[in-house]
Amino acid sequence: MDFNLLISNFLNPPILFFFLGLAAVFVKSDLEIPAPIPKILSLYLLFAIGYKGGVGLAAGGLQTQIVVVLVAAVVMATFVPLYAFFVLRRKLPVADAAAIAATYGSISAVTFITAAALLEKLGIAYGGYMVAAMALMESPAIIVAVLLYRLSSVDRSGAAFSWRELCRAAFFNGSVFLIMGSLVIGALSGDAGAKTLKPFTNDIFAGGLCFFLLDMGIVAAKRLGDLRRAGAFLTAFAILLPLINAALAIPLAYVWGLSQGDAFMFTILCASASYIAVPAAMRLSIPEANPSLYVPMSLAITFPFNIIAGMSLYLAIINYFWS
């Protein structure tokens, strides 16, 4: 594993601001990013990443490579929550198992963005369609998890199951809708649009990301306490699952002939866990599940693990096989 890579990644301002957020909580500073700023920062990041992805998609045209990537994305996003559910079910009630499975089957846009920043720094290219892949990977896990939950549990609420509501929670929840919409708009609005929006979507992006990660550091540190309740099993799960998912994704990417950059981004997507779209959807569709488990697992363990160690590890492995 390339040590320079680790250091170079580590000294990225966004990562450092994540640590600053952690540190703020540890020294009991009263630093906080007041509501609703974290919300609007996350909308901004989704807007920018979606729009840039759309522009990239339009520039690239539709090729077989893209179709392969998108199919791979949907396959992994459906398979991961399935196997995760059956692992988790051995130790946890149905509702919690389903919600955690959904969390790990879906993706984290900020992990994706941080990975993209690393690639850019290293001068490795990846396709604009990876953003489309990311958008496609947000929802399937939600659907799978809710179905598993309905099938495995005696319904206590007596409420009729509504496919309509499920699809709405999966495909039209705010985050998914905004990234999809921005992607389409980016693809439609062409070069002129991309040029006018560049200062907003590209130039100030790193700054927005730093602030967002500062807040994520604060929130992650605050949620660390919840992990005691989660226990050793879930803590280990939150580190092992990204590793297993990466171990599945890398060979698949190799077999399917993805480029080095695409393979890395695909791996990151599989290894990352959601902490915005899925928690909101789970709270709505599986209210019995305990958010004090699935939120801190993804936010306070998996996310930092991925950006600190995971990312460099996956990239080192990919570098080894692809070169």
Add this chain to the structure above:
Amino acid sequence: MDFNLLISNFLNPPILFFFLGLAAVFVKSDLEIPAPIPKILSLYLLFAIGYKGGVGLAAGGLQTQIVVVLVAAVVMATFVPLYAFFVLRRKLPVADAAAIAATYGSISAVTFITAAALLEKLGIAYGGYMVAAMALMESPAIIVAVLLYRLSSVDRSGAAFSWRELCRAAFFNGSVFLIMGSLVIGALSGDAGAKTLKPFTNDIFAGGLCFFLLDMGIVAAKRLGDLRRAGAFLTAFAILLPLINAALAIPLAYVWGLSQGDAFMFTILCASASYIAVPAAMRLSIPEANPSLYVPMSLAITFPFNIIAGMSLYLAIINYFWS
């Protein structure tokens, strides 16, 4: 009517984000821009447009052309609410007639901005003083409407009429004050100021506008339901009035010798209706008027009508006569 113009306008990111906002509500997505972000975005847009206008004004110097435009602006902003009131009075109570008349006599800064983006895309110039004209057109309709209301209604509240409060509501309400102030500061602070502020007022402007229009789309769609209460008469009014105002503005602009760009911006100002400054002022000065009428009319009908169809139509006509 130039079809390419329509398409080109339509594929502008801000317009597309307006539609994305509409779509979010139609598919029942929970996407929303949390308060107070829409407020601060609108302050930002007023700040930027005012400042840029001031810079343009200072660059241009004071010529007869400018005086003509400013006089024309005040004349139209006084005349429109007058005639609108008497039309509306046939069907509506005094308070509602006055408030709607004020709404249509005043202007919409975001319509102005969207029109400016279209001109820029097409490479047509317009004078910086048009922003001054816009600022001047915000208040007269408020004064006219409140006077009409006081003259036509038996005062139920028993409150003494205060010119002081009226002028404050008309000239010093937040939106009007900020755009006027920024205009003056833009004019005073010269080239050096303009250069330092350019990244903020110009470069990221398109991005701020996209977000704002996303929110406007959401709000407009949510307010559409109110229109059922408004009925066919007011719905028709909300489309016909911009057309009539444009039909008045274009010949006037022609006779007064405005340039093509100025004529278009003047027409847009006359055709647009307020949904920020005037509603706030009406709520204060004519609390009996029902905001569920005047807000959705201007926001959910006139605004989209102008940016989708109106703008292209007015420009096509102006192109025809000016060339």
Add this chain to the structure above:
Amino acid sequence: MDFNLLISNFLNPPILFFFLGLAAVFVKSDLEIPAPIPKILSLYLLFAIGYKGGVGLAAGGLQTQIVVVLVAAVVMATFVPLYAFFVLRRKLPVADAAAIAATYGSISAVTFITAAALLEKLGIAYGGYMVAAMALMESPAIIVAVLLYRLSSVDRSGAAFSWRELCRAAFFNGSVFLIMGSLVIGALSGDAGAKTLKPFTNDIFAGGLCFFLLDMGIVAAKRLGDLRRAGAFLTAFAILLPLINAALAIPLAYVWGLSQGDAFMFTILCASASYIAVPAAMRLSIPEANPSLYVPMSLAITFPFNIIAGMSLYLAIINYFWS
């Protein structure tokens, strides 16, 4: 005193927006920057100034000059609250005397930023380590004031004194922590980081500052009324103290051989008074002190005095001696 300097400083957009904020309150406009935007703007300014300072610090390397400046900073930040306390104690209760002393011993980041903008306009350089000096000057006054308060007052609350809590309030309060953290990150993340963040930390900075000063103008004008309670003694104090502190700082800077730009920034730091970090710390540690005294003094008198007259005056004197 150079009159052109005064005018040129005065016509800076940020200063003009401060006046616009004052004017908004005087004409009773309802213009306001809704919470939590002022908070996030202040976090942004601290982030940007800290980060830029860190980058400058890393670029400069550690020289004796820097050590001198930093020592001078701590000395003045400890001495000012001491002498101020004994002056104030003649007229005021212990708690208020201590809180006001802390206010004037600490610094105002926005005054610093405005001064930096003036230097930039005039093409005078100053060291990136001045930001480190600023960060160092925030806390000592808080410690000194709380100690003076504990020593001079019979403790009514019966609460045990906690050094731990005091240090937390002094060194880890949100503002101090963020500027320090950003400084370290700026120093660590090097050229690549600085380049990616430049559009965010530098280019749009002036715009953020304008908005912030607009809000400060509004708040300052609203707090002016409180000054009647403060009376003539404190009003005079709020103008005399910056002058005395500048009169102490300039000779010191001269003797210690600071460059012209550094001397000016050092003077500004000594002459400025805190209105964010210190009030929050005082509210926590000396709750008996009346914030309606120390906040309006620093915000509504000292701050405007410094940016309107003080800054030009100090610079004129420094120009005279250094050239």
Add this chain to the structure above:
Amino acid sequence: MMPVKKIEIIINEIGLLKVLKLLDAAGVSGYTVIKNTTGKGERGLRGGDELTGVFTNSYVMTACPPEKVTAVVESLRPTLKQRGGVCLVSDAQWLIH
């Protein structure tokens, strides 16, 4: 502990200043304001629209001695009639400190 009456008022944000002036005039000793609340009443749904501010409410609470209640609510009545809104009065105990 001292028995007081708690008066809660929900009023359109644009009418807030008016209500606070009336409270001051009626001589209450203090009040607490929560801005940016939304709601639904006779005049339809409010909220979901932070753009115009026209549909946003404020919540005002004041605790006052029972003998002042009539004066306070009577002074508020015309404004509530004109602008809409709600005023509730209930019993509470004030912790004297």
Add this chain to the structure above:
Amino acid sequence: MMPVKKIEIIINEIGLLKVLKLLDAAGVSGYTVIKNTTGKGERGLRGGDELTGVFTNSYVMTACPPEKVTAVVESLRPTLKQRGGVCLVSDAQWLIH
């Protein structure tokens, strides 16, 4: 003045829409909502996390005639059981305007 019952509900923000629908269905004449509140209860501390929205509460208040109270609270009970939250009922006087 008219005697009413004040019903106060604290519910996770994501369950807010559900509660408002239930109130509408139970025929209350209006309600007031305060978003973005935080708190602590059986389900642990909420707040300090505006990122996911999952730990944020909303506060809903409705004043209704005493005879409606049972219908309203009974319709809320299952939702509160499932999603957590609090419902308090108290007495108040409504100022008729």
Add this chain to the structure above:
Amino acid sequence: MMPVKKIEIIINEIGLLKVLKLLDAAGVSGYTVIKNTTGKGERGLRGGDELTGVFTNSYVMTACPPEKVTAVVESLRPTLKQRGGVCLVSDAQWLIH
């Protein structure tokens, strides 16, 4: 339904953490917090100044069994005396779910 006492506290935002600690120490089962409220009291007008945070209040509400009230309010009294603020106690019914 269970009879409870509703305790409402208005406290300067910077003192909020202190109050919550006291509530926890007094053994209340939960509470709800509304931040960013403004107001006016003995110590003058608050709000209109989001800059320093020094003039902003928080509103805290906790419902607890009547027998706990004395313990809770007594533990709050010194803090309120020192920092200002208001504490109101009233009666309510808690919906058991």
